[in-house]
Amino acid sequence: AQTVTQSQPEMSVQEAETVTLSCTYDTSESDYYLFWYKQPPSRQMILVIRQEAYKQQNATENRFSVNFQKAAKSFSLKISDSQLGDAAMYFCAYAGGGADGLTFGKGTHLIIQP
């Protein structure tokens, strides 16, 4: 079974600074997808970024980028120029190549200090 591990239960960063959230995963599959989802207090999960494992290029979405290390099974999220609206729970998630549901990590609570 696949597992996703987020080793940082909570992170704090000053507004406008850069923060990196860690995620490691374990799988024996070669075809898979990785995600970072954000869950603000409203509880509605929002996709931050998606990475296809067969693509070597790291995904980027505006201020959000990932460092995907396939051999190390590591998938960290970097948030640049942190904004107050970035405060939320961040979940790393894995999906296999089929119709399996997402496997989520336990989450990292990100606090933005003004």
Added chain:
Amino acid sequence: KAGVTQTPRYLIKTRGQQVTLSCSPISGHRSVSWYQQTPGQGLQFLFEYFSETQRNKGNFPGRFSGRQFSNSRSEMNVSTLELGDSALYLCASSLTGPNEKLFFGSGTQLSVL
């Protein structure tokens, strides 16, 4: 375009009762998946439906069931409720399945007393 709608937002039940939760996906989305979120276990996959067929199921007892209708709307049912079923139940939709971008609803918060 309307987002994913889950009803009701909050629900209080007692042990032994059954409950039905509803999810209306984004128009055109044929895949609907359900997740349970608790403080202790985190987010866990319940099941996924595509064009009225259950394609995959997570590791939950048979008390948890679901279905999808021809208009892609989905319901999940929990029978013989237990205290441990108290959770936020999230529904997500997508065009083809869980390995693409999922659009989540705001969830149904179920409390079992």
